[in-house]
Amino acid sequence: MRTAMVTLLSGLLAHGAAHGEPLSFTDDRDGDFDTSDFLLRHQGALPVPVIITEPAVGYGGGLMLLYFSEPAVDASRTSPPADERKAPPNITGIGGLATENGSRGGGLFHFHSWDADRYRYLGALAQGRANLEYYGAFNHGRSYQVKGTFLVQQILARIGDSPWYVGPRYTYFRSNTRFTGAAASELSQGEMAERIGKAGLVVDYDTRDNMFYPNRGTYAELEAQFSRNWLGSDQSFENYRARGYTWVPLAPRWTLGLRGDGQFTRGTVPFYAQPYVDLRGVSRGRYQDRDALALEAELRWQVKPRWSVLGFTGVGKAYGNWKSFSAAPNVASVGAGFRYLIAHKLGLAVGIDVAHSKDQNAFYIQVGSAWR
Numbered sequence: 001m002r003t004a005m006v007t008l009l010s011g012l013l014a015h016g017a018a019h020g021e022p023l024s025f026t027d028d029r030d031g032d033f034d035t036s037d038f039l040l041r042h043q044g045a046l047p048v049p050v051i052i053t054e055p056a057v058g059y060g061g062g063l064m065l066l067y068f069s070e071p072a073v074d075a076s077r078t079s080p081p082a083d084e085r086k087a088p089p090n091i092t093g094i095g096g097l098a099t100e101n102g103s104r105g106g107g108l109f110h111f112h113s114w115d116a117d118r119y120r121y122l123g124a125l126a127q128g129r130a131n132l133e134y135y136g137a138f139n140h141g142r143s144y145q146v147k148g149t150f151l152v153q154q155i156l157a158r159i160g161d162s163p164w165y166v167g168p169r170y171t172y173f174r175s176n177t178r179f180t181g182a183a184a185s186e187l188s189q190g191e192m193a194e195r196i197g198k199a200g201l202v203v204d205y206d207t208r209d210n211m212f213y214p215n216r217g218t219y220a221e222l223e224a225q226f227s228r229n230w231l232g233s234d235q236s237f238e239n240y241r242a243r244g245y246t247w248v249p250l251a252p253r254w255t256l257g258l259r260g261d262g263q264f265t266r267g268t269v270p271f272y273a274q275p276y277v278d279l280r281g282v283s284r285g286r287y288q289d290r291d292a293l294a295l296e297a298e299l300r301w302q303v304k305p306r307w308s309v310l311g312f313t314g315v316g317k318a319y320g321n322w323k324s325f326s327a328a329p330n331v332a333s334v335g336a337g338f339r340y341l342i343a344h345k346l347g348l349a350v351g352i353d354v355a356h357s358k359d360q361n362a363f364y365i366q367v368g369s370a371w372r
Helices: 002-013 036-041
Strands: 045-052 060-069 090-099 104-114 119-134 142-158 164-179 195-206 217-227 237-251 254-267 291-302 307-319 331-343 348-357 360-367
Touching: 036 060, 036 331, 045 090, 045 360, 119 164, 142 195, 164 217, 254 307, 307 348
Parallel strands: none
Antiparallel strands: 045 060, 060 090, 090 104, 104 119, 119 142, 142 164, 164 195, 195 217, 217 237, 237 254, 254 291, 291 307, 307 331, 331 348, 348 360
């Protein structure tokens, strides 16, 4: 396995030694395969194969390239205090994918931090088409196609020396959406709107020891976004979201992860943008309504310093428009996976998760935690 990974990275993306230093794919600490030197010091990129078994779009695949760089250090600063939090790396990604049902797309994103992680920027641009099913009020799928362009821009600033960040986010989506078979007669004309432009405020809380595959700490985000005509939207509506993840060490080799995610909308929301239950093993969009909740727990065992295995389970429901909270069904999932610490200086681990829910199975190639 180690030989194959070295060959793939070297053959595709190695640029040679930097500053006359030899390129190494081993860690001086343990002699194991590690890409920290390649990614951070030699301007290498990490190729991430995308194998898709998502029930909503069928089997497919693609490739993403991730490029990492360390944040620039303020030359006027002396050595940072030993207890100062390490700034996350800058990340640029580009990739594309396609599936057997004709869904396809491509996109790029960039994450950047400045001034010892006092400011964080996130931008993304994507274009593609997806062939999906809408279940709606009658709980049976109607095929539709949505194709278009998606844009997001966000910048956050840390509040003092605290782990709190606050700032604006703007999201725009221009689409051409149509039902390819029987239409969803329960939808109004407003729910067929093709342009979404929304802006709002984001508040983050972040004490994770690393942003990719945390061993301890908490990440939480509160978001309130407002869609209006003057922002580029066909309809006016509101979107609120609260999500939080925490990782708690239970013993030297055991870590418990907990996740909560709530999405709430008000107003006339385009049907393809309505919240849905987001759990591994559950088809995206299968359980969709005005509001959606998900709870998930994950238990991780560190088998060796670089290898870990994990088991997870979750439950969620969508409700509010077609069904009340009490009438909406609960959907549960369960699964297991593993990770290999591929770049210890980044805390970056890669691996596979396999998940099951009612009448559905799926597996995912994961870069870091499944919780984004």
